[in-house]
Amino acid sequence: MTDLRDVVICSPLRTPVGRMGGSLAPLSALDLATTVLRALVERTGIDPAVVDGVIGAQGYPTMEAPALGRVAALDAGFPITATGYQLDRRCGSGLQAVLNAAMEVQTGISDVVVALGVESMSNAPLYTEEVRRGVPTGGMLFRDALTRGRETVGGRNHPTPDGNVGTAETLRAEYGISREEQDALALRSHQRAVTAHDSGSFDAEIVPVEVATRRGSVVIDRDEHPRADSTPEALAALRPILLGKDARSTVTAGNSSGQNDAAAACIVTTSKHAAAYGLTPMLSLRSWAVAGVDPRRFGVAPVPASRIALERAGIGLNDLDVIELNEAFAVQVLACLADWRIDAEDPRLNPRGSGISIGHPIAATGIRMLATLAHELPDLDGTLALETMCIGGGQALAAVFERAS
Known part of the structure; x- marks a missing residue:
């Protein structure tokens, strides 16, 4: 077998969240997927004919776009030679699309691959599996894909009847994390995201989206989720989601990630092919890892995943200039930081906000984070970044990226 080729990431872009x-x-x-793919072609000037394939990540699909990567490529005007498929590793899906693309490029299977992540949680399906066998006595049951996915993600042997919120409360009890600590982290997240928007730090990574309304078309060019008016008092006033079951519960809508809509994409190739096609590498992939833990405490899975990824890169946490740890829940972030012995106010941690403030459009999040850190590194004169996220069901991904020279 030949040696593995180098991998670079070019032009990570995202829609507003x-x-x-x-x-x-x-x-x-x-719609969101084709918008970001067209923008990727327009901004890079790449000929779609040189793209070997589009790997599309989506957590809540329908059959309106089966094998999402292929359908999105065709609808975005790519030639019929551009292949594509769809994957789901829940919250890690977008980053997994990047890593799958990297493996294709490293091994020489492909030269240029587009990694795509998209989610429209506003349009997640309601579904039934019963009607094909006739309507059961008492009528049909339609399940909400969003809720059901969180209840079944641990399978039959590791049930999570209270969804991801219940697992977050498990960590709260295990680590002794207070409501005040969670709300403080959430407030910082909003403040950092709002500051990033106001300073124009997100401008280069965001693709404006045109939306038709009754009053005409409007252009959305800013994340909707960050709250400039968030205060400690407002966060403290929110009711814990599981208060009816546990008087000690602390997880609220304010210190949890949002349910959101967005798409993000990037080009994964070699430095040689990037030069040949006039692309500018922003990052190179140093290492990555995946880890599994008990689904009922999935939020701390970034700890073992990051340990393995950092060991493979030959570095430690102290060598990092940016740590992008997705904020599924404030309590989950704080639990990871406790294990890492990193202060919650460490300036390297999510410098421009994360899931609590920007939002968490499941399968788009990994590439959204990649787009953000790709611009954070040069802005902060940094070299190395870690991207990691917990994944419902007891998994985590972690990847080490280096600023391209």
């Missing part, structure tokens, strides 16, 4: 039922809700996941 929309609120659940917000400005992007009229658009399907396919």
Whole structure:
């Protein structure tokens, strides 16, 4: 077998992140995907004919765009030679699309691959599996894909009946993390995201999206989720989600990630092919790892995943200039930081906000984070970054990226 080739990431882009039922809700996941793919071609000038394939990540699909990567490529005007498929590693899906693309490029199977992540949680399906065998006595049951996915993600042997919120409360009890600590982290996240928007730090990574409304078309060019008006008092006033079951519960909508709509994409190739096609590498992939833990405490899975990825890169946490740890829940972030012995106010941690403030459009999040850190590193004069996220069901991904020279 030949030696593995180098891997570089070019032009990671994303749409704004929309609120659940917000400005992007009229658009399907396919609409968002084709928007970001067209922008990727326009901004890079790449000929779509040289793209070997599009790997599409989506956590809540329908059959309106089966094998999402292929359908999105065709709808975005790529030639019929551009192959594509769809994957789901829940919250890690977007980053997994990048890593799958990297493996294709490293091994020489492909030269240029587009990694795509998209989610329209506003349009997640309601479904039934019963009707094909006839309507059961008492009528049909339609399940909400969003809720059901969180209840079944641990399988039959590791049930999570209270969804991801219940697992977050498990960590709260295990680590002794207070409501005040969680709300403080959430407030910092919003403040950092708002500051990043106001300073123009997100401008280079965001693709404006045009949405048709009754009053005409509007252009969305800013994340909807960050709250400039968030205060300690407002966060403290929110009711814990599981308060009816546990009087000690602390996880609220304010210190948890949002349900959101967005798409993100990047080009994965070799430095040689990037030069040949006029692309500018922003990052190179140093290492990555995946780890599994008990689904009922999935939020701390980034700890073992990051340990393995850092060991493979030959570095430690102290060598990192940026740590992008997705904020599924404030309590989950704080648990990881406790294990890492990193202060919650460490300036390297999510310098421009994360899931609590920007939002967490499941399969788009990994590439959204990649787009953000790709611009953070040069802005902060940094070299090395860690991207990691917990994954519902007891997994985590972690990847070490280096600023391209």
